[in-house]
Amino acid sequence: MKRAGAVMSAVLFLGLGAACSGGDGPLDSGQGAADSGVPEADSGVEEDSGVEADSGVEADAGPPDAGGIDPNAEPYRTVRDRGTPASRIDIVVIGDGYTVDELATVYAAHAGIIADAIFARNMSSSTQPFRDYGEYFNVHRIHLASNESGVDGPGGDKDTALDGIASCDDGIGARCLANVDKVHAAIDAALAGSGITPDWRVLILNTDVKAAAGVLRDPRGDVAVFPGGYGGNATNLARELAMRELAAAFANAAYEYGGAGAYTGTEPDAPNATLDPAGAKWSRWAGYDENRDNISAVGAYEGAQGRDTGIYRPTDASKMGAQTGNATLRFNAVVREALILSFYQAVPLILDHEPNDQPLTDPEVLWLQPIDRDHTTVEWTVGSTVATGQTDVALGVVAWAALNGVGAGTYTVTARVTDPSNWVRVEPRVGMEDSVSWQVTLTR
Numbered sequence: 398m399k400r401a402g403a404v405m406s407a408v409l410f411l412g413l414g415a416a417c418s419g420g421d422g423p424l425d426s427g428q429g430a431a432d433s434g435v436p437e438a439d440s441g442v443e444e445d446s447g448v449e450a451d452s453g454v455e456a457d458a459g460p461p462d463a464g465g466i467d468p469n470a471e472p473y474r475t476v477r478d479r480g481t482p483a484s485r486i487d488i489v490v491i492g493d494g495y496t497v498d499e500l501a502t503v504y505a506a507h508a509g510i511i512a513d514a515i516f517a518r519n520m521s522s523s524t525q526p527f528r529d530y531g532e533y534f535n536v537h538r539i540h541l542a543s544n545e546s547g548v549d550g551p552g553g554d555k556d557t558a559l560d561g562i563a564s565c566d567d568g569i570g571a572r573c574l575a576n577v578d579k580v581h582a583a584i585d586a587a588l589a590g591s592g593i594t595p596d597w598r599v600l601i602l603n604t605d606v607k608a609a610a611g612v613l614r615d616p617r618g619d620v621a622v623f624p625g626g627y628g629g630n631a632t633n634l635a636r637e638l639a640m641r642e643l644a645a646a647f648a649n650a651a652y653e654y655g656g657a658g659a660y661t662g663t664e665p666d667a668p669n670a671t672l673d674p675a676g677a678k679w680s681r682w683a684g685y686d687e688n689r690d691n692i693s694a695v696g697a698y699e700g701a702q703g704r705d706t707g708i709y710r711p712t713d714a715s716k717m718g719a720q721t722g723n724a725t726l727r728f729n730a731v732v733r734e735a736l737i738l739s740f741y742q743a744v745p746l747i748l749d750h751e752p753n754d755q756p757l758t759d760p761e762v763l764w765l766q767p768i769d770r771d772h773t774t775v776e777w778t779v780g781s782t783v784a785t786g787q788t789d790v791a792l793g794v795v796a797w798a799a800l801n802g803v804g805a806g807t808y809t810v811t812a813r814v815t816d817p818s819n820w821v822r823v824e825p826r827v828g829m830e831d832s833v834s835w836q837v838t839l840t841r
Contacts, residue, residue: 465497465498465500465501466500466501466505466540468497468500468540468541468542471540472540472586472587472588473489473538473539473540473587473588473591474537474540475536475538476509476536477512477513477516477536479531479533479534479535480535482592482593482594484744484748484768485533485534485535486534486535486597486740486744487535487537487594487596487597488511488534488536488537488596488597488598488599489537489584489588489597489598489599490512490536490537490538490539490600491539491541491580491583491587491598491599491600491601492504492507492508492600492601492602492603493541493548493557493560493561493600493601493602493603494543494545494546494547494548494555494557494561494603494604495541495542495543495603496542496543496544496545496546497542499546500540500542503546503603503625503626504601504625505538506625507601507603507625507626507635508536508601509632510601510623510625510632510635510636511536511599511639512536512538514633514636515528515636515640515643516528516534518531521725522689522727523637523716523726523727524636524640525727525728525733526728526733526736526737526740526820527640527643527736529771529772530737530772532769532771533740533744533768533769537588537593537595539583539584539587539588540587541558541583541587542558543555543556543557543558543559544556545557547604548561548562548563548602548603548604548609549561549562549563550562550606550609551564558579559575559579559580559583559600560575560579561600561602561603561609562575563602563609563624564606564608564609574600574602574611574622575620575622577613577615577620580613581598581615581617581618584598596743597621597643597646597647597743598618599620599621599622599623599639599642599643600613600620600622600623601622601624601625602622602623602624602625604624604625604626604627605627605629606624606627607624607627607638609622609623609624609627610622610623610624610627610638610641610642611642611645612646619646619647620646621642621643621645621647623635623639623642624638640716640728641716641717644717644728644735644736645717647736648668648732648735648738649668649735650667650668650669650732650735650736651665651667651669651670651701651702651710652703652717652718653669653670653700653714653715653717653718653729654700654703654718655699655700655701655703655704655705655706656705657704658704658705659704659706659707660672660701660706660707661707665701665702665708667702668731668732668734668735669701669710669729669731669732669735670702670710671708671709672708672709673697674697674709675697676695676696676709676711679695679711679731681822682695682730682731682734682822683695683696684696685730687727689727692712692713692714692715692726692727692729693712693713693714695711695729695730695731696712697711698710698712711730711732714726715727715728715729715732716728716729716732733820734820734821734823737816737818737821737829738821738823738828738829740828741816741827741828741829746767746768746773746816746829746830746831747765747766747768747814747831747832747833748766748767748768749765749766750763750764750766750812750833751763751764751765751835753833753834753836756807756837756838757835757837757838758837758838759794759795759838759839759840759841760794760795760835760837761793761794761796762791762792762793762794763791763792763794763810763835763837764790764791764792765790765791765812765814765833766790767790770790772816773815773816774788774814774816774817775788775789775790775813775814776788776812776813776815777792777810777811777812778810778811778813779803779810780803780808780809780810782803784797784801792812794837794839795839795841798839803839804839805839805841806838806839807836807837807838807839808836808838808839809834809835809836809837810834810835811833811834811835812832812833813830813831813832814830814831814832815829815830816829
């Protein structure tokens with residue numbers, strides 16, 4: 398987990414209150430085959446998120462690309478900036494099969510799927526939970542030029558920087574996609590001296606082949622891969638694949654579709670796949686039904702990870718499974734929960750606070766800075782007394798004590814910060830609760 402440094406320069410309000418696995422290989426231990434549906438964007442807005450959608454579309458934070466991009470002069474660009482690297486999930490995007498002339502055009506548009514499209518607040522519920530938690534993410538776009546446009550595949554072999562392949566098989570069903578050593582080396586070289594440490598790595602292949610999606614598993618950090626040109630000008634098609642691979646790579650979500658034969662492996666460690674026909678792994682969600690987009694109530698449905706029998710998924714359809722009809726499917730409740738938990742593995746809930754390394758005497762105000770006020774609640778306690786009604790990021794300790802009859806003495810003052818999202822039911826809610834305490838002596 399990242400650790401935030403002293404990032405709060407001022408308190409704005411100090412009031413007293415208030416090996417590779419991919420989408421096509423039907424491996425028992427792998428992720429399964431790519432689905433075959435063609436999704437269309439829906440118009441729904443998530444009803445229980447507690448966050449209103451607005452009409453804004455995220456804008457690229459960098460200067461215009463009209464003059465082209467020189468990767469030697471500008472090895473990377475921060476295209477989404479929501480906070481310091483220590484306080485946000487830093488997604489690092491790199492592309493393969495883009496010539497230097499395509500970096501400012503084709504590649505910039507494909508990278509915008511990650512930088513903008515999945516976080517846009519006017520987007521439908523199909524991008525949840527990314528849409529509501531968009532302020533948790535920075536995006537950095539690496540500029541790497543290939544000698545030829547495109548990647549190896551149906552159009553023949555191409556001379557590219559990362560050896561990208563639109564569709565390949567290594568003989569055991571696993572997909573190659575790219576040279577993972579080159580991917581990591583290119584990312585490290587581009588970010589050298591920047592102070593940016595990648596949390597999530599994304600590789601975009603310059604192809605429209607849907608099969609060019611999956612996850613490069615690697616001890617140095619997994620890499621989510623998707624085809625930037627899938628669907629042509631229909632950005633939502635590539636966006637759907639991108640989000641699915643993000644969930645597979647960073648929330649360890651299994652692909653929720655069958656393919657061939659029976660599953661013969663051990664219990665998957667994925668949160669959304671199990672050998673248990675009762676689905677006890679996600680029993681906390683049993684019966685949960687949002688009645689949206691043809692996603693069934695949570696239960697246990699046979700078929701997952703590229704196998705038709707012997708393994709079960711939480712819902713009949715979802716973004717991790719086959720896409721049907723004309724709807725862009727959402728993540729089901731189990732995967733949505735796993736994604737939110739993965740967010741808090743990469744960022745601290747409390748970014749900064751009044752120093753607490755020494756006892757304090759009659760402090761006028763104690764303060765803290767949560768990662769985000771839209772998703773967090775704050776509760777203060779003074780000794781064993783809950784400071785009822787004090788839910789702001791600052792507590793006027795002396796004034797509160799005087800108003801509430803708390804006399805002179807030494808107390809432990811604690812601020813507890815929680816993301817109370819009803820999209821998470823698992824216990825413990827790791828990373829979604831944190832607290833900070835001070836030893837305070839009151840003399841008046």
